[in-house]
Amino acid sequence: MPDDYMPSWLSYTLSATGLASAAGAVMLYLYQSDLLYLPSHPEGSRTEVPKPSQYGMPYVEETLTTKDGVKIKSYIITLKDEQAAKNAPTIIYHHANAGNMGHRLPIAQVFYEKFNANVVMLSYRGYGLSEGSPSDKGLRIDSQTMLDYVRAHPILGKTKIIAYGQSLGGAVAIDVVARNPDAFAGLMIENTFLSVPKMIPHVVPMLKNLTWLCHLNWPSENNIRQIVKTPILFLSGAKDELVPPSHMKGLYNASQTRATKVWKEFANGTHNDTCIQPGYFSAIRDFLADIRDDQLEPIQQQAAPSKTDKVKLQSEGEEKFQLVSGVADAEGMTHSFRFEEEED
Numbered sequence: 065m066p067d068d069y070m071p072s073w074l075s076y077t078l079s080a081t082g083l084a085s086a087a088g089a090v091m092l093y094l095y096q097s098d099l100l101y102l103p104s105h106p107e108g109s110r111t112e113v114p115k116p117s118q119y120g121m122p123y124v125e126e127t128l129t130t131k132d133g134v135k136i137k138s139y140i141i142t143l144k145d146e147q148a149a150k151n152a153p154t155i156i157y158h159h160a161n162a163g164n165m166g167h168r169l170p171i172a173q174v175f176y177e178k179f180n181a182n183v184v185m186l187s188y189r190g191y192g193l194s195e196g197s198p199s200d201k202g203l204r205i206d207s208q209t210m211l212d213y214v215r216a217h218p219i220l221g222k223t224k225i226i227a228y229g230q231s232l233g234g235a236v237a238i239d240v241v242a243r244n245p246d247a248f249a250g251l252m253i254e255n256t257f258l259s260v261p262k263m264i265p266h267v268v269p270m271l272k273n274l275t276w277l278c279h280l281n282w283p284s285e286n287n288i289r290q291i292v293k294t295p296i297l298f299l300s301g302a303k304d305e306l307v308p309p310s311h312m313k314g315l316y317n318a319s320q321t322r323a324t325k326v327w328k329e330f331a332n333g334t335h336n337d338t339c340i341q342p343g344y345f346s347a348i349r350d351f352l353a354d355i356r357d358d359q360l361e362p363i364q365q366q367a368a369p370s371k372t373d374k375v376k377l378q379s380e381g382e383e384k385f386q387l388v389s390g391v392a393d394a395e396g397m398t399h400s401f402r403f404e405e406e407e408d
């Protein structure tokens with residue numbers, strides 16, 4: 065009798081398991097966009113979008129209509145002096161998964177106030193007050209729409225355009241730079257992944273064998289190989305618990321760019337707090353200094369600095385910019401950043 069019993073128990077278990085994973089597979093296939101994209105998190109993200117004026121920045125809010133008819137919101141934050149704005153770089157901010165563009169204003173404020181950069185931000189479709197719902201294809205259209213707007217802008221169209229992206233935003237930034245090789249003077253990416261399928265075994269080990277069902281893609285590992293003439297800054301938190309730091313290393317390795325390739329690792333940086341690690345903003349400042357036509361004050365004071373002088377100045381700059389206060393909370397939202405240039 066046990067001989068009889070065992071196999072039927074076993075086959076029951078097997079079919080139950082088979083059923084569970086088939087259901088899991090269907091769920092994964094149908095709902096993966098909802099699993100990946102988190103526009104309603106944290107609460108209020110679809111109704112409350114902080115404004116640049118709350119951070120003392122003048123701005124224009126633009127509603128852009130994408131080629132597939134979706135209305136998305138953007139902030140255009142241009143330096144007050146028109147000539148300065150034309151000479152300064154323009155950073156297009158591709159935000160991370162949760163929240164909306166308004167949650168990243170404290171970081172935009174550092175770019176604007178401390179680095180004299182124009183900043184352009186967008187809430188992807190389905191995020192913040194933008195219409196629609198997120199998808200790979202949709203986000204790619206949104207980033208292209210934003211870039212096309214900047215290139216047609218009477219002031220910003222004349223500037224050097226830099227793509228910046230954190231986490232999922234890094235994938236969006238890599239993608240838009242790869243598709244528009246002549247449009248960008250630089251790319252800055254933080255804690256982003258090789259591809260969504262390569263993230264699955266790490267995030268949900270149970271679904272390891274179902275990776276092939278993943279129609280979400282963001283193939284950054286392939287896309288970054290298409291970028292061959294743009295300088296790239298890699299900002300990597302060595303303690304990232306969400307995206308394994310090996311993904312950033314893989315992207316750095318995969319990059320074939322003939323221009324500068326800068327690797328910056330932050331020993332204590334986790335997924336959401338890498339931007340408050342010492343040296344984060346100095347790395348961005350130095351990267352921009354190599355690209356921009358205008359010069360930031362301390363560098364300008366040097367009469368025709370040689371390459372070595374410049375490097376020295378920049379590493380001194382690393383001590384100069386310090387975070388005075390600021391938090392990145394569990395959702396990766398930033399609050400009350402204050403950066404000060406230290407007195408000599």
Ligand SMILES: *[C@@H]1O[C@H](CO)[C@@H](O)[C@H](O)[C@H]1NC(C)=O
Pocket residue numbers: 269270271272273
């Ligand atoms: C995935 O498949 C391999 C062999 O193909 C198997 O050994 C492993 O147990 C499977 N993992 C899961 C989580 O189902």
Ligand SMILES: *[C@@H]1O[C@H](CO)[C@@H](O)[C@H](O)[C@H]1NC(C)=O
Pocket residue numbers: 313314317318
């Ligand atoms: C680095 O890139 C090369 C070619 O792009 C590839 O063959 C190699 O496997 C990569 N190594 C790592 C550690 O990712």
Ligand SMILES: *[C@@H]1O[C@H](CO)[C@@H](O)[C@H](O)[C@H]1NC(C)=O
Pocket residue numbers: 330331332341342
């Ligand atoms: C990392 O954190 C440890 C413990 O708080 C601290 O001693 C160390 O200086 C930090 N390292 C960096 C590079 O920030």
Ligand SMILES: *[C@@H]1O[C@H](CO)[C@@H](O)[C@H](O)[C@H]1NC(C)=O
Pocket residue numbers: 160161162305306334335336393394395396
């Ligand atoms: C970081 O933010 C993501 C959402 O963007 C969240 O899922 C994750 O739990 C956060 N990590 C930590 C350590 O708080």
